[in-house]
Amino acid sequence: MTAILTVTMNPSIDVSASTEKVVPVRKLRCTNVRHDPGGGGVNVARMIKRLGGDCRALYPAGGAAGHRLRHLLDEEGILSIPIQAAAETRESFTVVDQANRDQYRFLLPGAPLSEAEWQACLDRVAALVEPPRYIVASGSLPPGVPDDFFARLARVAALIDARIMLDTSGPALAAALEAGVHLVKPNLREFRDLTGLPLDREGDWERAAEALVHAGKADIVALTLGDQGALLVSRDVHLRTRAIPVEVVSAVGAGDSFLAGLVWRLSVGDGLADAFRYAVATGTAALLTPGTELARKRDTDRLYRQLMPHRTPDRNRKRI
């Protein structure tokens, strides 16, 4: 049985390429063209698969791009649950300027969904014959989907005894927390927007995370802090990990990879502290690959070992 289901309401086909130099008017010949499945939950599913886990991905799919998305996910061995949608699935473009390594990221608007279509997504989750233990709800909501969509999903999750792991922003994030989730993974900017607080100091982060937990909005808050590492707060534990200093090739996808590492390790029975370390390792490993490329498992495992608490030899112990 696959314990993890990802839900991506605003998936995309990510087209990435590089060109010599980005300048206006001239035709820019591109090379290194890639087509990757994209969108928050889709990325999490791909990363879990890469780490060696299994996962189902539910998403609305429309038109030729919707078919292509399904096909690309099939190729990666990810079990798709596509929900038929009338509007064409969106595309996004990333172009790397080879002259200065700058990355230009263009996101097209999400494919709008009708009420019947987004409701069909909720109904499909509720009707799964093998309910998942974890539902990763990640990414933005496209036009037509109400802000309380993830709150509705949280209520469905409660009915089938699944745990919601949420990574979204703005009103969709706030509404979902009103319903209550198992875990929420904001970055610092999203956390500031949510709380309306400046959160300038480290102590403020911890207090604001504790407040969410005590208000019953999330059992676990995993706050990711970019080059400052991450913080995890639940009722019983407070964990803080500094960032691992690495040469950043591309910062795209660190957050999705972090969540993938965390959910996968929890799903295989790790405790929070180990899963959290693995999450930081996965997020960091995502920085080592170019463009929208996913983290490599061997980088993740190496970085994870670096974060393992060392057992210092006890010099005073008597020899027997």
Ligand SMILES: Nc1ncnc2c1ncn2[C@@H]1O[C@H](COP(=O)(O)OP(=O)(O)OP(=O)(O)O)[C@@H](O)[C@H]1O
């Ligand atoms: N510049 C960096 N140096 C070292 N580690 C980093 C850096 N950026 C991110 N990380 C690691 O990756 C984790 C997740 O990154 P981040 O906080 O940037 O997520 P995010 O803002 O959600 O990312 P995304 O842009 O993918 O949504 C961090 O907790 C940290 O461990």
Ligand SMILES: [Mg+2]
């Ligand atoms: Mg993020």
